[in-house]
Amino acid sequence: MKRRTFILGAGAASVGGSALLGTGAFSRVESQRNVTIQVAEDPNAYLGLQPLETPNSMNYVDLDEQGHLQIDVSEHDDFDGPDAEPGEGVNSDSQTWFDGMFDICNQGKEDVCVSYTAPDDFGREDAELIFYYEGDSDDDPTTSGRIDIEEGEPLPLPLGECVTIGLRTETFGVDATDDAPLFDGEATLVADVDGDCFDTGDPGPEPECPDCGFTPGSPDDPFSNLLSVGPDMGAGFPAVDARVRVDTPAGNAGDLTASEFAVCEDGCGQTIENVAFESGGAVDIVVVFDDTGSMFGPIDDLKSEVNSFTTELENEGVDARYALVSFKDIVEVDTDFTDAGSFQTAVDGLIADGGDDSQEDNLDALAVGTGNAAAQQGDGAELSDFRPGAQRVLIDITDAGAHDETDPRTRFSQSEVEGFIDDGNVSYYAVAPDATDADVNKRDIADNVDDGTWFEFSIGADLTPIIDDITTGITEEAYVLSYTTTNPLTDGSSRPVDVQIDDPDEGTLYEQGSYTAPSS
CATH class of the missing domain: 2.60.40 (Immunoglobulin-like)
Incomplete structure (x- = not known):
């Protein structure tokens, strides 16, 4: 019984049972997507097909004078294999494996995704040719250690690496006495340098981390x-x-x-x-304002000074945004970060009346002002995020007194608020009228945080020096x-x-x- 001849074609009809598969090498990349590799005579060029020193490769694989990879499993005597007649074809009703036929090597300049295509008339409908590479077993126990490569399926080939290719034929139902070739035509290899076959969800190696040159976590220095x-x-x-x-x-x-x-x-x-x-730079300023009844006396002067402060920053060309948070019993976001004009309008609308003057409300307002809590009023508004790279400033204006942390209304303790200020890199300015007990807490906060300043003023006194000091702290050179x-x-x-x-x-x-x- 005569066995079927194993033939592969590439651009020419098979002659005498021999065949060509692709090319021995690739010379250059034509484009950045769906790259079709040009033929070259040098098997050591960008992407090479190379015979191996394996029994199958020595018996059935050779390079012709043009560098084409030639595969022949039919009877012949022109290969350098160990047998005089290395090929006799493929049996009918069989599955035949040819391990270790040749290598595809990436000798270019970057990773590629390699795939192949074949025309519709490349092989008979009742016979099948499968390319595979050596690797972990797939779901078919009969293909242990051999992974099939479907037509058009990209195979990752990193720069400088090779993959060993084998071939499998399936001739179930094929008449072995027919002399017609099993496979004939032109197969095309494609290398895509922009393919996604390497996208496995692995984020890759961690970024290189040079030595710091000093020990992070050293004690803070007041200078x-x-x-x-x-x-x-x-x-x-x-x-x-x-x-x-x-x-x-x-x-x-x-x-x-x-x-x-x-x-x-x-x-x-x-x-x-x-x-x-340089001086200035972007700055985001939150003013926390106590508008309870106890602020009735100083509130008009404070409102005027705060608005003058924002006008001065605008005149100096500071890239500033302003937000207003007020409280009397319940914390409100009167305006999210906005320009000076809109902020001044919101400040003008504050009226000191009613409310329970308490430090726990002030602490809640500071938590809202640092972006760590929602307001309690209305829809529970929250401030927008501080701008990346902007100075962060919190100006606390209240005469609220000491509080009892066991008060059930207290959402945040003083230590928590101090953590919000420090963790957020916020510069804290506490402003309080004298003759109050606000300093029991606010002075402590200003002293405890990394960047805190305490200001106390007398009712009816000129607040300009205080506002000037805050302005200088914001605009000074850094x-x-x-x-x-x-x-x-x-x-x-x-x-x-x-x-x-x-x-x-x-x-x-x-x-x-x-x-x-x-x-x-």
Whole structure:
């Protein structure tokens, strides 16, 4: 009984039982998508088909003079295999495996997804040819260690790696006495450098994390103050700006240079690309205003001073947004972050009357003002997020007195509110009329947080010096440290940022801030 001849064609009809499969090499990429590889005579070019030193490959596979890969399982005597007559065809009603026939090697410049296509008349309908590669077993127990490659299915081939290809024929119901070839025609190999066959859901290796050069977590130093740190939306993430005020003679004079600064983000050392000494910058300001009846006397002067303060910032060209939170028994968001004019209108609408003057309401208002709680009034409005990279300022104006933390109305303790202020890199300014007991708590908060200032004034006194001090704190010059984060993942994670400063007069200074990476 004569067995069927195993024939593959590529651009020419088979002659004498021999065949061509594709090409021995590929010379160049024609485009960036659905790349069809050009024929070359060099099997060591970009993507090569290479015979192997395996029995099947030595018996059935060879390169012709043009570098084409030739496969022949019919009777022949022109291969260098160990047998004089290495091929006699394929039996009928059988499944025949040819392991280790040839390698496809990626010798180019980037990863590719390799696939193949064949014309409709490539093989007989009653016979099947399957390409496979050696790998983990699929669902068919008869194909253990062999993974089929369907026509058009992309096979990942990383740069510098090879994949060993085998062939399987299935001739169930095929008459072995028929001399017609099983497979004939032209098969095309395609390499796609933009394919998604490598997209397995694995985020890949962790970003490289250089040594910080110092130990994050050092004690805070009173001479350094991190005003804000966050993505520079003008330059675009992963560019990051950290704004640092250094309250020392050299720092305030702008004498510090990049060599005096070190930045460690989330435990990873960052290379500082630029240090600029500048004033102003974007700022988001929240004013928490007590409008209970006890504020009837000073409220008009306070409202006037606050509005003058916002006008002064506008005149100095500060990129500022303003929000107003008030309370009498229940906390309200009178206006979310807005411009100076809309903010001033909201302040003008405050009226001091009624309400239960209590420190627990003030603490709730501070929690709302730092973005850590919803208001209790109306629809429970919340402030919008602070802008990335903007200074964060909270001005607390109230004469509310000491409170009892066992009061059932208290949602937040003083220590929790202090944590909100510190964790959010918020500069806290407490303003209170004298002859009140507000200082029992507010002075403590100002003293306990990293960046707090306490102001006390007499009823009827000129508040301009206080407002001027707050304005100076916001607009004074600071250092902007620019770097590109070593973690460019847009995963919405919070990134701690440690800053160390070697000041010529005060020694080593330290501060910590944080920012939230954008979400993809």
